[in-house]
Amino acid sequence: MADEALKESGPARAPMPEGSRAAGWRFALGRVSRGGKRLLLRPLAAAGALAILAFVVLALTAPWVSPYDPASADWAQVRKAPTAAHWLGTDEIGRDLLSRLVWGARASLLAGVCSVLIAMALGVPAGLLSGYYRGWTDGVVMRLTDAWLSFPFLILAVGLTSIVGASLLNATLAVGLGVTPAFIRLTRGQTLALREEEYVQSARAIGAGDLRIVLRHMLPNLTSVLIVQATIAIPRAIIAESVLSFLGLGAQPPQASWGIMLNAAQPFLDQAPWMAWYPGLCIFLIALAFNLAGDGLRDALDPKEY
């Protein structure tokens, strides 16, 4: 009998990650790293993660790996098809396309990652506030989000650029603001659910303050959902940045950006199609890589599989 009782209570006495100061975070990080390991077991997702890594390395080592200066024009080599000297050809003022492509990875990755970070920095606190306090705070935040969402993304970006001017930084801001509502809604929804969890209730019962409950108990449990959302948001942000740069609302020439390169390629589609091939292909590949990794991550971090 006694043995039976011991066995029954076994699982309940399994080390619960509560009590110690950073337990919530340690638990969450453990889950994320386990998810990361599972991610690498999925071939497509692993390929995506590797491709992202390759792009990041390329972007970081741009000054050393690009064969030419991305901004130096060579008027003897205007719109030349790919050759041994210029592997991917040259553009309308004789700049080396491969070098510009490599430098463009910097602009795209930076804009993509930073805009999502901006969106998280704004959206997660707003969502936590809204979901945790509910009531009129929630009402205000949600109505503002609704108003924000009724600006179609490009209209929002166009309006912002008309006020603050066109630059890569402003485009990044605009994309970030465009992605923010998604993070507000996600965080709010999760927070509303977490609020009713037993460990949150018991933390409140033992007198933990609001800030402590939110930061120590709720936020750690949001990490995996937020990481997945970020991985899904980054490819969209990268494409959005390239759209803005393509339209002349983002990065400005002579800066090397994939969107700008495509803009420059458009008038010469029939004479120099190679100018259009590679920048678009790069955007496509990096977006595909993030989407593959994101899909894999979502499956790997899905709590239903525990």
Added chain:
Amino acid sequence: MLDYLARRLAVSALVLLLVSLIVFAGLRFLPGDPARVLAGTEADDVGVEAIRERYGLGRPLPVQYAAWLGQVLQGRFGESIRTRDPVARIVGHKLPITLQLAALALLVATGIGIPMGVLSAVRRNSVWDWLANAVSLSGVSIPNFWFGMLLILLFAVDLHWLPASGYVPPLEQPWENLQRMLMPALVLGTALSAYLMRQTRNSMLEVLAQDYIRTAYAKGVPARRVIVRHALRNGLLPVITILGLQAGDLISGAVVTEQIFVIPGFGRLILEAVFNRDYPMVQGVVLVTCTGYVAVNLLVDLAYSWANPRIRVRGGGRGG
């Protein structure tokens, strides 16, 4: 239902009021004197003072906002700085062109997205499912303006099947119009169809797991009939909502598509307004777009709640 309708209308009105406040504040955040901004760069001091007088820019901000809102509610968005034409009239000229593009794109999007989504849900884990997923994954990853350029390269530059760009009015030359609209509609439509396919697939998978589907099979209803009569009707309901939300993507996509294919529609109007620093035009265009988007989503929500009594009774629903 009336209660739901009233609440939904009130929320939409509130949202639009907030939007108008943001748009109004936007112009005031510009560096410098709003009167000078509205007068345009070429105006002299007399012109600037005339504008200040005319728009009452010397008055306190809340008074200005109320006056401006009053004008806007009557459909008066001011004049273009460039041409001095009323913004409302220009928008009225450009809108039909973009609406035609949007309608054709929607046709393409639903024509590709929904059948593909249904097929991959019904034949789950088959080659079809795998293929549809690969296509939609590529679809969400491809920058659609680049896809447009590839289409131009293939069909206009290499094959000479279609004109590369340009626009002719549909009423004057319907055949020529369709030829020129085909690639833009394809570009815009495929961008939407990728998300549409995923949503349709998820929604159908959910429905196909329901008891009543099993019941239908069990009582010997043929598979085709189960899918068409029982599953599709419920499975496609949430897709309507997605279509409403995608109206925003449709507008954004139209701006880019019109730029690539040189279509003189609403999207090009927006970009020209920004590059010309034509602020009354920017304001007008943004307000019209947001109102349209909110209205579409309101209609979609109402249609959805009409078709799905559970929403009506619970009185839930999405804002925006």
